[in-house]
Amino acid sequence: MxxxxxxxxxxxxxxxxxxxxxxxxxxxxxxxxxxxxxxxxxxxxxxxxxxxxxxxxxxxxxxxxxxxxxxxxxxxxxxxxxxxxxxxxxxxxxxxxxxxxxxxxxxxxxxxxxxxxxxxxxxxxxxxxxxxxRRYGFHGLSHAYCSARVGELLGRSDARVITCHLGAGASVAAVVGGRSVDTTMGFTPLEGLVMATRSGSVDPGLVLWLAERMPVDELTKALEERSGLLGLAGTADLREADAAAVEVYIHRLVQGIASMAASAGGLDALAFTGGVGENSATVRARAAERLGFLGVAVSSPLNAAGAEEITGASSVRVFVVPARxxxxxxxxxxxxxxxxxxx
Incomplete structure (x- = not known):
């Protein structure tokens, strides 16, 4: 067909x-x-x-x-x-x-x-x-494909896989045995990680405080279109963002991965997909460095080459999966x- x-x-x-x-x-x-x-x-x-x-x-x-x-x-x-x-x-x-x-x-x-x-x-x-x-979660088509591909590469169907869809929008999902058990996005695609122009999670009290000081449509537009990397660095392109903005981005990403590992009850494999996930060796390396306590490490040569598997000396296997x-x-x-x- x-x-x-x-x-x-x-x-x-x-x-x-x-x-x-x-x-x-x-x-x-x-x-x-x-x-x-x-x-x-x-x-x-x-x-x-x-x-x-x-x-x-x-x-x-x-x-x-x-x-x-x-x-x-x-x-x-x-x-x-x-x-x-x-x-x-x-x-x-x-x-x-x-x-x-x-x-x-x-x-x-x-x-x-x-x-x-x-x-x-x-x-x-x-x-x-x-x-x-309720927390609906998004990027499900990408997380489904990515986690299934990792299962194929692992040769097992019961793995605890954390998938990181990192693009203009970004989310992390915990997948156990091929089923999603948690994800960083919620009722809307605003919740969770720092994204290109979206804020990610902010204190709801802050939103209420701001809503008293500006029209709601202006606030909504700002959180959707003028926040995230753009709000931090003046650019939505991670490659052009300053070090302080990248540090915030990495902090939220690592925080999201660690929380998903807790929801999954452990971690057998970590996968990166999406435009940033597939193309930024720096993001992958810095995230892995911060996740060493979970047994994550990447091979510098394999990571720099963008190989399909970039696992280093670690108990957790790490993959780069093209978004399909x-x-x-x-x-x-x-x-x-x-x-x-x-x-």
């Missing part, structure tokens, strides 16, 4: 066509208005897999999109107002162009296995129930259609 993978971002859209054996036949990073012109020259797919950021509590697996599902996805927009509309726009545009099944694959779905103790905020019960407030959300989406698309007898 040939699968067209549609990954809608905040300002661009990535299309990738995967053949039946998952070879990449076509790929393009385009603007949302260039979809029709791009697809006009591509081979026709048998199905389309869409990355959808939020699946709420009802979508825990990839699902074939029909009118009912489409309406339910729209209802979730208030939980992800920055991301869900982009996903839905991509879904609608491609569905209007191609008369093939569409499958929604969710970033939140992988984390629905997180136990209640890790998913629950200590806030009034009526808030949690009325507004479906497209493969995870294609897998989910084929699985959802197979359950309906579509293959």
């Amino acid at each position: 040939r699968v067209l993978v549609v990954n809608a971002g905040s300002s661009s859209l990535r299309l990738r066509l995967l053949g039946p054996d998952d070879t990449v036949e076509r790929t393009a990073d385009i603007g949302p208005h260039d979809i029709a012109a791009t697809l006009a020259d591509w081979p026709a797919p048998d199905a389309v897999g869409h990355r959808v950021v939020h699946g709420g509590t009802q979508f825990t697996e990839p699902v074939v999109v029909d009118a009912r599902v489409r309406a339910a996805l729209a209802d979730l927009t208030e939980l992800a107002p920055l991301h869900q509309p982009k996903s839905l726009a991509g879904l609608d545009t491609v569905s209007a162009l191609l008369d093939v099944p569409a499958v929604a694959c969710f970033d939140t779905a992988f984390h629905t296995t997180i136990p209640a103790a890790a998913a629950t905020y200590a806030i009034p019960r009526e808030w949690r129930e009325r507004y479906a407030i 959300e497209d493969l995870e989406i294609a897998r989910g698309t084929r699985s959802a259609l197979a359950m309906l007898g579509g293959t």
Whole structure:
């Protein structure tokens, strides 16, 4: 089955066509208005897999999109107002162009296995129930692929794996036996690590204090778009950030990894993925140095070369895994259609 993978971002859209054996036949990073012109020259797919950021509590697996599902996805927009509309726009545009099944694959779905103790905020019960407030977690498609790949490299399915998705957005997940048991992002993608322009976790009292001194929309925009590395160093590019900003970034990353190791009950493997995770030997080395107490060490030559395994003299194996959300989406698309007898 040939699968067209549609990954809608905040300002661009990535299309990738995967053949039946998952070879990449076509790929393009385009603007949302260039979809029709791009697809006009591509081979026709048998199905389309869409990355959808939020699946709420009802979508825990990839699902074939029909009118009912489409309406339910729209209802979730208030939980992800920055991301869900982009996903839905991509879904609608491609569905209007191609008369093939569409499958929604969710970033939140992988984390629905997180136990209640890790998913629950200590806030009034009526808030949690009325507004479906819980720690959802994000980047699930990336964490799912990365942890599965590490399991293959380890040759075991019961490993305790910490996956670090480090890009413009960043999160760490604890995966035990292929199931997510905790992650650093929560109700929104703002919680957790320092990111390119997002603040990561801040004292909620600080947010309340600031909300008394500025409009809420201004505060929201600042935390989403003018914080993180940009707020610390005046640049969202880690390679250009000053030493003090990088130190804050590393501190939060190490803190996140250590907390995920505690949630996993130990650590067998640590994996780095995403643009920063794959390309910054410095981030990997500095994180490993701080995590020596957990048995983590990297080989300097292997780390500098960006090898797939960069384990040093350590009890924990360390890997660099290229991010392939497209493969995870294609897998989910084929699985959802197979359950309906579509293959």
